Amino acid sequence: MAVTIKDVAKLANVAPSTVSRVIADSPRISERTKRIVRAAMEELGYHPNYHARSLANRSTQTIGIIMPSSGNTVFQNPFFPEVIRGISTKAHENGYGLYMTTGTTQGEINESVRNMVKGGRVDGLVLLYSRIGDDLIDFLLEEDFPFTIIGKPYKYQERIVHVDNDNFRAAKDATDYLIALGHERIGFVGGGLDLVVTMDRLLGYEKAMRLSGLTYRNDYVVHQEFLEEGGKEAIKTLMSVDEPPTGLVVADDLMAFGIVNALTEMGLSVPNDISIISFNNVLIAQLSNPPLTSVDIDIFQLGYTAVDGLFRLIKKEPPASNRVTVPHKIIERQSCAPML
Amino acid sequence: MAVTIKDVAKLANVAPSTVSRVIADSPRISERTKRIVRAAMEELGYHPNYHARSLANRSTQTIGIIMPSSGNTVFQNPFFPEVIRGISTKAHENGYGLYMTTGTTQGEINESVRNMVKGGRVDGLVLLYSRIGDDLIDFLLEEDFPFTIIGKPYKYQERIVHVDNDNFRAAKDATDYLIALGHERIGFVGGGLDLVVTMDRLLGYEKAMRLSGLTYRNDYVVHQEFLEEGGKEAIKTLMSVDEPPTGLVVADDLMAFGIVNALTEMGLSVPNDISIISFNNVLIAQLSNPPLTSVDIDIFQLGYTAVDGLFRLIKKEPPASNRVTVPHKIIERQSCAPML
DNA sequence: TTGTAAGCGTTATCAA
DNA sequence: TTGATAACGCTTACAA
Numbered sequence: 080m081a082v083t084i085k086d087v088a089k090l091a092n093v094a095p096s097t098v099s100r101v102i103a104d105s106p107r108i109s110e111r112t113k114r115i116v117r118a119a120m121e122e123l124g125y126h127p128n129y130h131a132r133s134l135a136n137r138s139t140q141t142i143g144i145i146m147p148s149s150g151n152t153v154f155q156n157p158f159f160p161e162v163i164r165g166i167s168t169k170a171h172e173n174g175y176g177l178y179m180t181t182g183t184t185q186g187e188i189n190e191s192v193r194n195m196v197k198g199g200r201v202d203g204l205v206l207l208y209s210r211i212g213d214d215l216i217d218f219l220l221e222e223d224f225p226f227t228i229i230g231k232p233y234k235y236q237e238r239i240v241h242v243d244n245d246n247f248r249a250a251k252d253a254t255d256y257l258i259a260l261g262h263e264r265i266g267f268v269g270g271g272l273d274l275v276v277t278m279d280r281l282l283g284y285e286k287a288m289r290l291s292g293l294t295y296r297n298d299y300v301v302h303q304e305f306l307e308e309g310g311k312e313a314i315k316t317l318m319s320v321d322e323p324p325t326g327l328v329v330a331d332d333l334m335a336f337g338i339v340n341a342l343t344e345m346g347l348s349v350p351n352d353i354s355i356i357s358f359n360n361v362l363i364a365q366l367s368n369p370p371l372t373s374v375d376i377d378i379f380q381l382g383y384t385a386v387d388g389l390f391r392l393i394k395k396e397p398p399a400s401n402r403v404t405v406p407h408k409i410i411e412r413q414s415c416a417p418m419l
Numbered sequence: 420m421a422v423t424i425k426d427v428a429k430l431a432n433v434a435p436s437t438v439s440r441v442i443a444d445s446p447r448i449s450e451r452t453k454r455i456v457r458a459a460m461e462e463l464g465y466h467p468n469y470h471a472r473s474l475a476n477r478s479t480q481t482i483g484i485i486m487p488s489s490g491n492t493v494f495q496n497p498f499f500p501e502v503i504r505g506i507s508t509k510a511h512e513n514g515y516g517l518y519m520t521t522g523t524t525q526g527e528i529n530e531s532v533r534n535m536v537k538g539g540r541v542d543g544l545v546l547l548y549s550r551i552g553d554d555l556i557d558f559l560l561e562e563d564f565p566f567t568i569i570g571k572p573y574k575y576q577e578r579i580v581h582v583d584n585d586n587f588r589a590a591k592d593a594t595d596y597l598i599a600l601g602h603e604r605i606g607f608v609g610g611g612l613d614l615v616v617t618m619d620r621l622l623g624y625e626k627a628m629r630l631s632g633l634t635y636r637n638d639y640v641v642h643q644e645f646l647e648e649g650g651k652e653a654i655k656t657l658m659s660v661d662e663p664p665t666g667l668v669v670a671d672d673l674m675a676f677g678i679v680n681a682l683t684e685m686g687l688s689v690p691n692d693i694s695i696i697s698f699n700n701v702l703i704a705q706l707s708n709p710p711l712t713s714v715d716i717d718i719f720q721l722g723y724t725a726v727d728g729l730f731r732l733i734k735k736e737p738p739a740s741n742r743v744t745v746p747h748k749i750i751e752r753q754s755c756a757p758m759l
Numbered sequence: 760t761t762g763t764a765a766g767c768g769t770t771a772t773c774a775a
Numbered sequence: 776t777t778g779a780t781a782a783c784g785c786t787t788a789c790a791a
Contacts, residue, residue, distance in 0.1 A: 083769085084768065085768080096770080097778075099769065099771090100776095100777085102769090108777080109776060109777090126534060127769075130471075130479075131470075131767070131770085134468070134767090134783045135769040139470075141518070155500075164494040164495075167521045171521050171522070171523075176531075177519050178516055178517070178518050179516065180511065181507045181508070181510075183511070198467060200470075336706070367706060368706070368708045423785085424784065425784080433761075435762090435784090435785080436763080436786075439785065440760095440787095448760070452760080467785075468783085474767045475766080475787080476785080539768095
């Protein structure tokens, strides 16, 4: 059996409560007693039991990370490691650890979130996605449980602390970039339509098209998963319409990469035949051939800031604002060319 | 205050212990009682408290992941997301969650591991690296705490369950591959010399060189961090010796990628001026220009199998073998050319 | 088949 | 400044 606070108390000739106070470095304990108790802890190799502590304390020093379903495929997209890097950096700065489960279905995810929350397993949650109609949000709000969202909540935006890019604007900028190069037949490749980020970017794209007097065509808009495969599927669809687009706004680098590869296989060239601008600016964007012009959304910062907000919530400090917008910027590389 | 087992007991008109048994689905409780209790749980929205449970139980249903120091930079290498993907898949299959802390220094890591272990925060540990002289291993062995290593332990190999590639052989294969292409001046770029994997691969490289009667030159061997930057540094050193190598065995794709880029900047071409074969076969290897010939080590499987072994340990099932070797294979792409 | 009661290892409250 | 003692919410002998 492990050594407990009682063993230490016995050895140090004090009460268990005193030991507890020494652990907490309470100012109401004499330096002398502290020394003695600490010596006893040292001698016995004492370490506080985490669960007993959390139970008495109602605090866990850990935050939960909720990923979109199928953690299995999610890690294939470099977005997630990078956002976790931001999260873990901030968490670590505050002595917090990270807990994550991966579920294959949304049902599994919901179940595991309920367990985390109701079971008191974590002090707060960061949601790495925002899906339209997600009932997790209602649940968390109802429970009054601290959480932040990376992305824009599909409702209750004033009530939910979230960190996001201005995706509408970013997509509009990206589209305008293509338009400025002289493109008129511009397509859009997004992720699932149930993701808020997809909607925002789609809207930004649409706005740019309309403002420039270009026609918005339904068959120029395709939705796929944020994976290389998704890109390949998307481009097949797009190239099969009459008068295929000459420019593409793609919501994810990995998808764009898939598109470039598929195009190359078809004997078409980027940017000579088709220009592509994508989102995220992960390493792949640099490595792609040609390197991709991509909208940098500062993924690390997204994660870091979300945790910052979460800590405020946990400490019940009212946040300055419920929404933090992380700036984006277009990184120009070689996947876009002017129309002749 | 949250709803507890007592509230449920009261509503269902049974003792708390009965409720507990229903949760555990004990066969010694009548179906009728189970129904009543479950209805009560439902009605009150009861969820068991995780910490109380773990405390009474001494089981946490979570496994800890230990990464090499500075989790901050570690996620930049795609090795880690991929290995975590394997880990999380297997963990999820068994209803386990993942806990991870990131430390900036080895001291911080050690401290947080001690806390996890002594504090009973996790049921077992997976170490994602193996460093020579790592005292974590002695600690864990001493505590008799379940853990597995991805890589080869630097000592006690018969006692520690670990999952590894045959890195000696893999490096020998890689070197032989270059030799078969006619290269004679072959360099080696590895990670930190304190990593066991580096040593194994270096030894394999050396063996191949000697067996083929080629000279092993100290100035052909360089060690750097497993990052793009590391690669750039390495190649600077290597190109400054007299008679620089014409072929390179590089222990990591990301490094190799850095090398290729640096070489390109110097006006040299891969594979025409220098052939490169690297390790890991992550996405970057495909994307690099030229695509890299790389030794696939099945990272996912490494993670998956390590957790499998860990569960055996936790359940005290003696494992078939303490060492599992995951097969490697060379994926040929376009970064190697024959010497003329 | 179910109830009683003693832990599990802390923290927090109230006295002293 | 310290000590008793009652929570915290659950599991598990031991009884019944």
